[in-house]
Amino acid sequence: MRMPLLMVLAFAAPQVHAEMWKCVDQDGNTRYTNVRSDAKGCKALNLEPINTATAPPAIKAQPKPPSFPSVGTDTQRQRDAARRKILEQELAQEQQQLELARKQLAEQQSTRLGSEKNYARVEERLKPYETRVRLHEVNIESLRKELANSR
Numbered sequence: 001m002r003m004p005l006l007m008v009l010a011f012a013a014p015q016v017h018a019e020m021w022k023c024v025d026q027d028g029n030t031r032y033t034n035v036r037s038d039a040k041g042c043k044a045l046n047l048e049p050i051n052t053a054t055a056p057p058a059i060k061a062q063p064k065p066p067s068f069p070s071v072g073t074d075t076q077r078q079r080d081a082a083r084r085k086i087l088e089q090e091l092a093q094e095q096q097q098l099e100l101a102r103k104q105l106a107e108q109q110s111t112r113l114g115s116e117k118n119y120a121r122v123e124e125r126l127k128p129y130e131t132r133v134r135l136h137e138v139n140i141e142s143l144r145k146e147l148a149n150s151r
Contacts, residue, residue, distance in 0.1 A: 020045040084150050091143040098136035105129040 021039035023031050033039055064070070071079075108129050115121070 020047055080150060084147065087143055087147050087150065091140065091147065094136055094139045094143060098133065098140060101129065101132045101136055105133055 019036070020032060020034050021042035022045055023033060023039065023042035025031075032045075033042070105126065108126055112122075113125075
């Protein structure tokens with residue numbers, strides 16, 4: 001039952017054509033509609049069928065010219081290993097900086113200044129410390145993603 005229905009829809013689809021009307025009101029405003037009941041006093045538009053084209057054939061990969069620069073497998077492995085080592089070092093530094101930023105934030109959270117009778121002032125004082133902690137957390141997350149994507 002499904003197959004005949006699909007075949008009918010497949011062959012009927014190219015014949016589908018919507019009627020369009022151009023409507024201009026007393027103020028000169030133009031609107032277009034495809035609803036027949038809204039098209040009273042409007043001018044019917046004669047639209048050509050939509051042109052369709054097939055996709056161009058796939059382009060085959062061209063062979064590399066002999067003078068094209070390339071990197072050997074061993075060289076690339078060495079570069080990847082060096083890159084991974086640098087990323088791991090950066091990750092370790094970011095983790096240390098995150099711990100330091102968290103300690104500074106905790107110290108500031110435990111400190112109450114006499115001039116801060118309003119909690120908004122406390123939040124204002126803590127904001128740079130919280131921002132620094134968040135920055136290091138985002139950096140660590142990015143470095144971990146980069147390490148996961150490395151070979």
